[in-house]
Amino acid sequence: MNWRKWNRWIHRELGFLFFGMTIVYGVSGIALNHHVTRDWNPGIITRSTFAQYPDRIEKSAVDRSTIESILEITGEKENYKQYYFPSDELLMIYLKGGHITLDLPTGRIQITKIRNRPVFQELNYLHYNKPKKLWTWFSDLYAFGLVLIAISGLFLVKGRKGITGRGGVLTILGVLLPLLFLAIYLWL
Amino acid sequence: MQRAAFLVLVAFLAVSCKQVSKENSTESTEVEQIVSATIQDLLATPADYDGKEVAVSGMVTHVCRHGGQKCFIVAEDGETQIRIVPGGDIDEFKIDLEGSNVAFKGVFRVLNPVETDELVEDYESKEHHAVEQSHSEAEKADYFVEAIDFKEVTP
Numbered sequence: 001m002n003w004r005k006w007n008r009w010i011h012r013e014l015g016f017l018f019f020g021m022t023i024v025y026g027v028s029g030i031a032l033n034h035h036v037t038r039d040w041n042p043g044i045i046t047r048s049t050f051a052q053y054p055d056r057i058e059k060s061a062v063d064r065s066t067i068e069s070i071l072e073i074t075g076e077k078e079n080y081k082q083y084y085f086p087s088d089e090l091l092m093i094y095l096k097g098g099h100i101t102l103d104l105p106t107g108r109i110q111i112t113k114i115r116n117r118p119v120f121q122e123l124n125y126l127h128y129n130k131p132k133k134l135w136t137w138f139s140d141l142y143a144f145g146l147v148l149i150a151i152s153g154l155f156l157v158k159g160r161k162g163i164t165g166r167g168g169v170l171t172i173l174g175v176l177l178p179l180l181f182l183a184i185y186l187w188l
Numbered sequence: 189m190q191r192a193a194f195l196v197l198v199a200f201l202a203v204s205c206k207q208v209s210k211e212n213s214t215e216s217t218e219v220e221q222i223v224s225a226t227i228q229d230l231l232a233t234p235a236d237y238d239g240k241e242v243a244v245s246g247m248v249t250h251v252c253r254h255g256g257q258k259c260f261i262v263a264e265d266g267e268t269q270i271r272i273v274p275g276g277d278i279d280e281f282k283i284d285l286e287g288s289n290v291a292f293k294g295v296f297r298v299l300n301p302v303e304t305d306e307l308v309e310d311y312e313s314k315e316h317h318a319v320e321q322s323h324s325e326a327e328k329a330d331y332f333v334e335a336i337d338f339k340e341v342t343p
Binding site for chain 2: 041044084086092096128
């Protein structure tokens with residue numbers, strides 16, 4: 001078997017083997033990008049609804065019965081944990097899986113429910129190497145496999161479309177682009 | 189051959205037992221060094237606690253939504269808050285901790301002026317910090333607890 005056949009074999013077999021890992025890191029990588037820019041939180045889903053407390057209420061007048069009445073209005077009696085005042089005009093009631101805020105001067109109630117975002121939570125768990133232990137070694141193996149897939153990919157095709165032709169131009173472009181971003185955002 | 193294997197096993201057990209007893213003695217030394225303090229104690233004389241292992245507890249008012257890399261507990265006065273960051277084997281704080289009373293064990297740290305400036309600069313650069321929150325002061329304070337262990341306690 002010549003080296004090109006070995007090269008194709010490595011590229012094909014590793015490609016199949018690491019398909020799942022590439023999806024895990026690719027999808028969670030997009031999530032991570034937008035998490036870093038803070039325009040989206042991939043780990044949790046937050047939903048808010050609103051209600052109205054019938055009266056104006058002073059901070060000093062808030063007691064257990066006030067809390068119970070708010071929990072009654074919002075239907076969150078079963079989920080109550082504790083309450084506190086983030087400021088003189090705001091009451092926060094902590095719930096299992098969220099919280100309620102009451103704007104004391106206006107009586108406006110906001111019920112915020114928080115839950116883990118399915119799929120992304122699991123993908124991010126793996127991407128951030130939270131499991132540690134054996135996962136570290138497996139993901140290292142994947143990273144090494146990815147390097148092999150990339151290198152073997154350069155030599156899959158011969159001729160005009162290969163590394164000596166258009167493929168080479170695209171490869172150089174792919175190396176220059178990250179360098180360009182580094183130059184713009186970091187070095188200059 | 190069997191004799192050699194037996195000797196290896198005995199040697200392994202001896203080393204293991206020695207390690208366990210060493211770990212236990214380290215643990216007991218560490219426990220002796222932990223200072224139990226209220227949030228107000230820590231903030232009244234931060235220099236006294238700097239670098240010391242402390243045990244502190246309170247209701248968690250907020251967990252950072254972006255990775256759970258900090259949370260805040262409030263003192264019994266209902267106003268004073270302190271920042272807790274994960275250390276040791278703790279990867280992050282879960283949002284579920286909000287509204288729970290939590291006892292933390294960790295190291296109290298006081299930043300030097302340069303580190304404090306960097307912290308405040310970083311804090312002010314974040315868009316989501318534009319609106320002042322009840323934990324904002326604690327978030328940019330030069331003191332915090334680096335937690336190495338924590339446990340939810342019944343209110």
